[in-house]
Amino acid sequence: MRGGKQTRRRGDNASSPRLRVVSPSPLPPFPRRHFGLGMTLILATWDFGQLLGMPAAGAVTHYSAASGLPPYPVLFCSMAGLLAVTTVGYAAVSRHLDRRPAGA
Numbered sequence: 001m002r003g004g005k006q007t008r009r010r011g012d013n014a015s016s017p018r019l020r021v022v023s024p025s026p027l028p029p030f031p032r033r034h035f036g037l038g039m040t041l042i043l044a045t046w047d048f049g050q051l052l053g054m055p056a057a058g059a060v061t062h063y064s065a066a067s068g069l070p071p072y073p074v075l076f077c078s079m080a081g082l083l084a085v086t087t088v089g090y091a092a093v094s095r096h097l098d099r100r101p102a103g104a
Helices: 032-066 071-098
Strands: none
Touching (some): 032 071
């Protein structure tokens, strides 16, 4: 700090030109003019996942206990399997996106 002023590098504040998402996605970040749209999509996706995920987790726990299985290990294995399927699907789509021609 010199002279009592803080020096900032480009991208250190909220007025950064692009929305950075912590993801190893091959997709480019949202441009600044679509920042609000990008945040809306990210938060809507999160809310949709909570809307479907919490009741699904409760149903897995309830029905596994009713069928005599240990509820939380079954829930853990179910979620691990779902994440594995999602990871394989994302990897397949990402490989497809990487192979597209530059003009497409």
